[in-house]
Amino acid sequence: MVIKQRAMLEEDKQLRRQAILSAAAALLLQHPERLASVQDVALQSGLAKGTMYLYFRTKEEIYLAVHEQQTHQFFDTLEALLARERSRPSLKRLTRNVVEAIRQHPSFLPLAIQCPEFERNADLDVVAHCKAGIGARLQHIGAAMEITYPRLKKGDGARLLIRSYGLMLGLWQLTAPTPVRERLLERAELAVFRLDYLVQLEAALYAMWRGTVDE
Numbered sequence: 001m002v003i004k005q006r007a008m009l010e011e012d013k014q015l016r017r018q019a020i021l022s023a024a025a026a027l028l029l030q031h032p033e034r035l036a037s038v039q040d041v042a043l044q045s046g047l048a049k050g051t052m053y054l055y056f057r058t059k060e061e062i063y064l065a066v067h068e069q070q071t072h073q074f075f076d077t078l079e080a081l082l083a084r085e086r087s088r089p090s091l092k093r094l095t096r097n098v099v100e101a102i103r104q105h106p107s108f109l110p111l112a113i114q115c116p117e118f119e120r121n122a123d124l125d126v127v128a129h130c131k132a133g134i135g136a137r138l139q140h141i142g143a144a145m146e147i148t149y150p151r152l153k154k155g156d157g158a159r160l161l162i163r164s165y166g167l168m169l170g171l172w173q174l175t176a177p178t179p180v181r182e183r184l185l186e187r188a189e190l191a192v193f194r195l196d197y198l199v200q201l202e203a204a205l206y207a208m209w210r211g212t213v214d215e
Helices: 010-030 038-045 059-084 091-104 108-121 124-148 156-175 179-184 188-193 197-213
Strands: none
Touching: 010 038, 010 059, 038 059, 059 091, 059 108, 059 124, 091 197, 108 156, 124 156, 156 197
């Protein structure tokens, strides 16, 4: 059933906005190789297509908002990990839990890889607002890391998180399963490229973090 009545209360507007984001995220899980159309998201959320444009101008803006929400969920996990222990947490345990957070959000990386492309079709102010929110969290969690790991100087924590994000995306681009890649990896001479993404990510993050914070 399509809901056509316009939301008037702020709470109702937030519920509809969240319904759009949840629908878009669900469609991304079904087809991680492409962004669903506004029409598809409307059908998935049970809202009229015209209603969608009251909240987002383009499908790219919808998925930018999904990415922002998923990034904050990931930050919530990391922040909880840092706060869970009174003493400095083991880097092995920390990186393992970061990787587990990636495992639990399978659409995060496929969407993150596409962000530079669809940012071009989003309003500049919308992109700036998204990045500002993420940047504020980076600085906040980075500051907590600087307290936890005294070797880090002011600003090093946020920069370490940014480098870690780049590492996540780079490894994903090299190892993400695609039909063509799966066929290529059947060849014996390409066996060196048969990598488990999460295993390699945990090892790479641990090496980077250990070299930076000197556990």
